[in-house]
Structure formats: C-alpha cells, structure tokens
Amino acid sequence: MSLRTDRRRFLQTGLAAAAVWPVLGTVRAATFTADPFALGVASGCPRPNSVVLWTRLIFPDTEPDPFTNPFAPIEKPQHPPLDVAWEIAHDEAFARPVLSGIDRAVPEFAHSVHVEATGLEPDRWYFYRFRCGDAVSPVGRTRTAPASDAENGRFSFAFASCQQFEQGWYTAYRDMAQRDLDLVVHLGDYIYEVSYGGQHVRSHQSGTPTLLYEYRDRHALYKSDPDLQRAHAAFPWLVLWDDHEVVNDYGGSVSPTDPYAPAFLRRRAAAYQAWYEHMPVPPIAATNFDEYRVYGHFGFGNLLDLTLLDTRQYRAPGPGEERAGSETTMLGTAQERWFDTTMAASQARWSVIGQPTLIAERDLEPGPGTRYAMDAWDGYRDGRERLLNTIQREAIRNPVVIGGDLHAFYAADLHEAAGTAEGPIIASEFVTGSITSNPPDQRAVDSIIAENPHLKFGNSSTHGYSIMTVERDRTQVDLVGISDRKDPAATAAVFQKFAVLDGMPGVNRL
Structure with a gap:
C-alpha cells in the first residue's frame, strides 16, 4: 500500500484527480x-461510527524564514482561508467512496483541518485523502473501533513517547508503520522545546519556542519527518501530552523557567493551541486555549477500554514529600472525579490506563535511604493512592497501566500499598522506552531495579516502542528495540516479551 504521494508529482496527481472528486466550488x-x-495526513480518536481526519496546509514558497533572513518580519504573514475537500473510501483507489465533504482551513488555526467523519461502520478499515486547489494529499488509512457490544477477541496497538528530533532518526516509526496494528497511542513529549545533549543527527534550526508561531514551527518540523508521517498515515492515533510540549517539568500554572505566572500561562496557551493544530483530535470552534481537555475514554468492543489521563495541566504545583492531603494531586479534582466515574462504568474484560510516566514507586537511592523524582507520581503520593484505590474499589477486572517519559523500558507490579511491593498486586504496568531521547545509564537502571522489587524489568540500553496485543485470556506486551538511533538505516526487532493473564494481575516475563 502506498501511503505517501511523491512530492515531485503532486501537481500532476491533483489535476488528474480533479474530475473524480465529488465536490465543487472554492476547493x-x-x-x-x-x-x-x-x-502529511493523520487520523485519530476512533469510535465505532466515527474517526477524526487531520491535515495542515503549509505555504513554504511565500513564508519568510526569520532564522535565515534577519530582515524578515518576526510574525509570518497570514494566508486567506481555504476550502479543503476530504474523502473516505473502502479502497485505496477510491473506487468505492463512502463519505466526502468540505472543511474550511483558517489562519487562526494555522490552516489545520480537523474533520470528525461520522456515519461509518464499526471495526473496519477505511482510506482517506484531502484536496485543495490543484493539490492532493497522500492517502491515509484508518480504522473505526468495534461496536461496544462486539465480541471481539483481539486488539493490537503500539504505544510510544519521547522523540527528541535532534537526537536520532525515527526508525521506530518506520518499523511501526509496517506492523499489523489497530491503533497507536502516543503518551507525550511529541516535540521537545529544548535542544540538549550531543552527537545530534539533525537540528531544530531555531531556539526555544515561547510564542504561538514558534511552537507551530517546532511541530511542523517534527511532522516533516517521513517515517513519522508513515506511521500517522497507517493507523489511527490517540494522543496525550507531557511537559516538553510546553516546557520541561512544568506543572499546572507553574514553570521552572517562567517565574511570572501570567506570562507563562500565555506561553502555555500558545503551546496547547499549536499541539491542537497538529494532532488528529476533534475540531473545536474557540481559539481560547487557557485550558484544553486531552483526557478521555475509548472503548473497543467488550474486550478493551482505553482511558487516557492528563498529568500536567491540572496538577498541584510544588510537589514534595513534606506535603500531605488532597493538595498533592496529579490529575486535579475534576479529572479525578471523572476517572472514578469512568472506572465505575467500565465493563470491558481489559482496562488499559494510559498516562505519561511511571505510577509505581521508584526509589532512586541505593541502600536504606530514599530519594525520589518529585516531578513524577512519587511526588504526588496522595493522588496515586486515590487512583489505585479507585481501581481496587471498582474491581476492575484486568487493569493495565502504560506510560513513557523515563527514556527506559520498565515492567512493574502495582501493589495495593501505594506503589510499593507491599500488599496484593492490583494492576500491571509497562513503560515504553524513548523513540530517540537520550537515556539514563543502564547501570543506574540496574541499581533502581535492585532497590525496587516490584519493578520486574528495566532497560535503557535501547530505544524504540512497545506493542500491546490484547486477547480474551491474556495480554502480551512486546518491547521493540532499534539497533542504532543515530543510523538512518537502522533495524528494529522485538527484544523482550511479557504477558498478563486474565484475572491474574502482575507481569510475567516470557
């Protein structure tokens, strides 16, 4: 299947296809x-009868580049609104069309297109494309979710995080695009606002973004990668953010690098808007991004529920061991209540909870002392305890937590006693390694594993992503490693497998 149109031929392709498009007028x-x-193109948020389609128009021939032309205006000129046609079909040749329509790409949203296509059939593949003027987009492939009462017996998805553009090639996405998957879940740090580390294979080409157009440029740079485009075009995605989409280690309204809160909130709103403009998420009408909800719940037949949590926007500032009570919340009061309600209503055989990092306790200090990363769940123990209590109180049949952020692969048992190795196991947890971002030393990870007996596996010596295959009697997690992130011709292969058995929480190394 060809998922990307040859750029050198896009004009000819567009003109040849113009006669067969079922739309007219300003398109x-x-x-x-x-x-x-x-x-490129992308899709996301699959429901049994709908999916979101995404693209963004760019104008490279007419936009000045302030980084190569010092006399260019800092703000890039706006282009007028443009009508963009979209089409969904059963086949890649679009001989069997299903739906079509026109969306308005406006400069207020960087000419991004978010189409919520409804009226589709459950649990089936579709192909989609866009057209504007004499240009036609690459063809994307997407899949709707199974119906809520479907007796489906298998569902497979990849989960990934942490893809610093400069530190490696996106070999992981090239491999992912060739896999037999139903979905991709991205758990945060899709872009990085900072440049750090050495031995870069490519450059951000600009400084740290703080303004809307700068965040837009950073997202566009990441989206320009052909391997990332292939993975977006091959499957629907569900997406979360972590901190680097705004600034490292921010929490709620507080940033470690922006001491003036009102200025930081303007920066945060700009970052949230740029994120929305580049992700396959449902369309919105407002341009106010002081808040933007990314947490949500998605069902895939009676086999699987997937719940996504936002651990950045609503967290209490200033975490620490000295703080106690309800103030130490990672999710905020409203999201915690929503999570309680969502878990109470869950009827699926397997419940996967996606959030950006590791929930299990991680003591970083060898020996009798303790030391924790306070930006993670270890700095929000009361919030973690409430989350685990909800899972236990609602008797979730097979809870599995997934995360990222740590630039290392982890597998853990989540125990009743707030993430320690005490009490019964109530859930299983898997953290995926980074796509490219610099990892900790493997010796440090080995020391952490030795100090924390509930952490059953840790590996930072390779980069990559993870695949979860959910079946009725068990769930399997395969860790996919990349031979060399600095090599554009690198290869990928599964290097470790785990299983969780139905009704028996805890990770089992295969």
Missing part, C-alpha cells in the same frame, strides 16, 4: 507551486 480555486500537504 478548486487555489494554485500551489509547492506541496501544501507536505506535513
């Missing part, structure tokens, strides 16, 4: 001298 008005669909 055909624009003329381009370079590919406006150079950031």
Whole structure:
C-alpha cells in the first residue's frame, strides 16, 4: 500500500484527480507551486461510527524564514482561508467512496483541518485523502473501533513517547508503520522545546519556542519527518501530552523557567493551541486555549477500554514529600472525579490506563535511604493512592497501566500499598522506552531495579516502542528495540516479551 504521494508529482496527481472528486466550488480555486500537504495526513480518536481526519496546509514558497533572513518580519504573514475537500473510501483507489465533504482551513488555526467523519461502520478499515486547489494529499488509512457490544477477541496497538528530533532518526516509526496494528497511542513529549545533549543527527534550526508561531514551527518540523508521517498515515492515533510540549517539568500554572505566572500561562496557551493544530483530535470552534481537555475514554468492543489521563495541566504545583492531603494531586479534582466515574462504568474484560510516566514507586537511592523524582507520581503520593484505590474499589477486572517519559523500558507490579511491593498486586504496568531521547545509564537502571522489587524489568540500553496485543485470556506486551538511533538505516526487532493473564494481575516475563 502506498501511503505517501511523491512530492515531485503532486501537481500532476491533483489535476488528474480533479474530475473524480465529488465536490465543487472554492476547493478548486487555489494554485500551489509547492506541496501544501507536505506535513502529511493523520487520523485519530476512533469510535465505532466515527474517526477524526487531520491535515495542515503549509505555504513554504511565500513564508519568510526569520532564522535565515534577519530582515524578515518576526510574525509570518497570514494566508486567506481555504476550502479543503476530504474523502473516505473502502479502497485505496477510491473506487468505492463512502463519505466526502468540505472543511474550511483558517489562519487562526494555522490552516489545520480537523474533520470528525461520522456515519461509518464499526471495526473496519477505511482510506482517506484531502484536496485543495490543484493539490492532493497522500492517502491515509484508518480504522473505526468495534461496536461496544462486539465480541471481539483481539486488539493490537503500539504505544510510544519521547522523540527528541535532534537526537536520532525515527526508525521506530518506520518499523511501526509496517506492523499489523489497530491503533497507536502516543503518551507525550511529541516535540521537545529544548535542544540538549550531543552527537545530534539533525537540528531544530531555531531556539526555544515561547510564542504561538514558534511552537507551530517546532511541530511542523517534527511532522516533516517521513517515517513519522508513515506511521500517522497507517493507523489511527490517540494522543496525550507531557511537559516538553510546553516546557520541561512544568506543572499546572507553574514553570521552572517562567517565574511570572501570567506570562507563562500565555506561553502555555500558545503551546496547547499549536499541539491542537497538529494532532488528529476533534475540531473545536474557540481559539481560547487557557485550558484544553486531552483526557478521555475509548472503548473497543467488550474486550478493551482505553482511558487516557492528563498529568500536567491540572496538577498541584510544588510537589514534595513534606506535603500531605488532597493538595498533592496529579490529575486535579475534576479529572479525578471523572476517572472514578469512568472506572465505575467500565465493563470491558481489559482496562488499559494510559498516562505519561511511571505510577509505581521508584526509589532512586541505593541502600536504606530514599530519594525520589518529585516531578513524577512519587511526588504526588496522595493522588496515586486515590487512583489505585479507585481501581481496587471498582474491581476492575484486568487493569493495565502504560506510560513513557523515563527514556527506559520498565515492567512493574502495582501493589495495593501505594506503589510499593507491599500488599496484593492490583494492576500491571509497562513503560515504553524513548523513540530517540537520550537515556539514563543502564547501570543506574540496574541499581533502581535492585532497590525496587516490584519493578520486574528495566532497560535503557535501547530505544524504540512497545506493542500491546490484547486477547480474551491474556495480554502480551512486546518491547521493540532499534539497533542504532543515530543510523538512518537502522533495524528494529522485538527484544523482550511479557504477558498478563486474565484475572491474574502482575507481569510475567516470557
């Protein structure tokens, strides 16, 4: 299946296809001298009868680059609104069309397109594409979720995080795009606002973003990677954010690098808007991004529920061991209540909870002392205890937690006693390694594993992603490693497998 149109031929392809599109009018008005669909296409938020389609028009021939032209204006000029046609079909050749329509790409949202296509059939593959003027996008493939009462017996998805653009090639996404998957879940740090480390294979080409157009440019740079585009075009995605989408280690309204809170909240709103403009999430009408909800719940037949949590936007500032009580919340009061309600209503055989990091306790100090990373769940123990109590109180049949953030692969048992190795096991947890971001030393990870008996596995010596295959009697997690993130011709292979058995929480190394 060809998921990407050859850029050198996009004009010819667009003109040849113009006669078969079931739309008319202003969609055909624009003329381009370079590919406006150079950031690719994506889909996401699959429901049994709907899916979100995404693309963004860019105008490389007419936008000045302030980093190469010092006399160019800092703010790039706005282009007028443009009509963009979209089409969904049963086949890649679009001989059997299903749905079509027109969406308005406006400069207020960086000419991004978010189409919530409804009226689709459950649990089936579709193909989609966009057209604007004489240009046609690459073809994407997406899949709707099974119906809520479907007796489906298998569902497979990849989960990934931490893809610092400069520190490696996206070999992991090239491999992912070729896998037999139903979905991709991204758990945060999709972009990095900072440049750090050495031996870069490519460059951000600009400084740290603080303004809307700068965050837009950073997202566009990441989206320009062809391997990332292939993975987006191959499957629907569910997406979360962590901290680097805004600034490292921020929490709620507090940033370690922005001491003036009102200025930081303006920066945060700009980052949230740029994130929305580049992700396959449902369309919104408002341009106010002082808050933006990313947590949500998705069902895949009676086999699997997938719940996504936002651990950044609503957390209490200033975590620490000296703080106690309800103030130490990672999720905020409203999201905690929503999580309680969502878990109470869960009827699926397996419940996967996706959030950006590791929930299990992680003592970093060898020996009798203790030391914790306070930006993680260890700094919000009351919030973690409430989350685990909810899982236990609602008697979730097979809870499995997934995360990222740590630039290392982990597998852990989550115990009743707030993430320690005490009490019964109530859930299983898997943290995926980084796509490219610099890892900790393996010796440090080995020391952490020795200090924390509930952590059953830890590996930071390879980069990659993870695949979860859910079946009725068990769930398997495969860790996929990359041979060398600095090598554009690197290979990928599964290097470790785990299983969780139905009704028996805890990780089992295969």
